[in-house]
Amino acid sequence: MGTRWSAQIVAAPGGAEEALRAVLDGVIASMSQWAPDSALSRFNRAPPGEWRTLPDDLARVLDTALAIGRASAGAFDPAAGALADLWGFGPPGPRADVPAADAVAQALARSGAAAIERSDTRARRTADVALDLSGIGKGYAVDALAARLRALGCEDFLVEIGGEFVGAGVRPDAQPWWVELENPPGVALPPIRIALHGIAVATSGDYRRFIADGARRLGHTIDPRTGRPITNGVVSASVIASDCMTADGWATALTVLGPGEGVTVAAREGLAARIVTGDGAEHLSPALEAMLG
Numbered sequence: 001m002g003t004r005w006s007a008q009i010v011a012a013p014g015g016a017e018e019a020l021r022a023v024l025d026g027v028i029a030s031m032s033q034w035a036p037d038s039a040l041s042r043f044n045r046a047p048p049g050e051w052r053t054l055p056d057d058l059a060r061v062l063d064t065a066l067a068i069g070r071a072s073a074g075a076f077d078p079a080a081g082a083l084a085d086l087w088g089f090g091p092p093g094p095r096a097d098v099p100a101a102d103a104v105a106q107a108l109a110r111s112g113a114a115a116i117e118r119s120d121t122r123a124r125r126t127a128d129v130a131l132d133l134s135g136i137g138k139g140y141a142v143d144a145l146a147a148r149l150r151a152l153g154c155e156d157f158l159v160e161i162g163g164e165f166v167g168a169g170v171r172p173d174a175q176p177w178w179v180e181l182e183n184p185p186g187v188a189l190p191p192i193r194i195a196l197h198g199i200a201v202a203t204s205g206d207y208r209r210f211i212a213d214g215a216r217r218l219g220h221t222i223d224p225r226t227g228r229p230i231t232n233g234v235v236s237a238s239v240i241a242s243d244c245m246t247a248d249g250w251a252t253a254l255t256v257l258g259p260g261e262g263v264t265v266a267a268r269e270g271l272a273a274r275i276v277t278g279d280g281a282e283h284l285s286p287a288l289e290a291m292l293g
Contacts, residue, residue: 139248
């Protein structure tokens with residue numbers, strides 16, 4: 001997943017680290033677009049129209065991604081891999097220039113969740129689109145780590161992958177697992193500290209990976225509706241939810257939707273969310289305001 005992970009476990013049982021590494025290896029084998037032999041990569045290479053049986057975890061993440069895509073009116077799209085590759089944010093690697101308009105149009109034509117069909121344990125592509133679950137898969141992996149720890153009998157822990165967290169129980173000092181919502185570089189906002197007691201938080205930041213367009217920096221978040229990096233001013237979006245997969249997917253979607261529509265959709269969906277723009281403005285959903293009140 002191209003980032004670091006950590007786990008803080010109270011009274012960790014023997015073999016916990018090896019068990020967690022096995023969980024991460026399983027997630028990569030199932031849904032990494034960088035692993036050529038993953039189930040996702042094999043799905044993307046299958047001929048359009050051919051049904052493929054999906055591993056349970058991949059099917060679950062795909063179904064959640066498709067649901068968030070529908071609820072966000074396409075602001076989140078798990079079948080936009082061609083666009084991520086074109087802009088230099090996929091397995092082909094980074095690029096030094098901005099793609100031409102006709103190349104963007106071609107990649108956009110090869111994208112879209114409408115070309116993904118599901119049936120029981122199977123799925124198929126009806127057109128030459130490519131699944132890319134990087135906007136939600138990391139959150140699922142955090143949930144999978146937490147589930148494995150619970151299966152090992154652990155009740156008090158904090159697990160994290162690249163700044164996305166799930167907390168359970170309390171620390172050894174009986175305090176909850178406090179986590180501050182990440183502020184983008186150069187943006188000074190009062191800290192928001194969340195007690196992660198059986199909940200998760202994910203942040204989508206549009207400042208870690210980018211492509212240069214002259215003096216401009218275009219972030220890695222692609223609007224799947226236009227085929228281009230977002231220009232709505234959002235530099236980060238955080239979502240607090242009962243599971244990290246949902247928080248991750250919605251944080252990505254809200255980044256694309258922008259502060260106005262994003263807060264409206266968050267309110268409709270009952271999401272506790274914060275959207276930050278480059279001018280330092282902070283936009284809170286009603287559910288998050290209620291939590292802070």
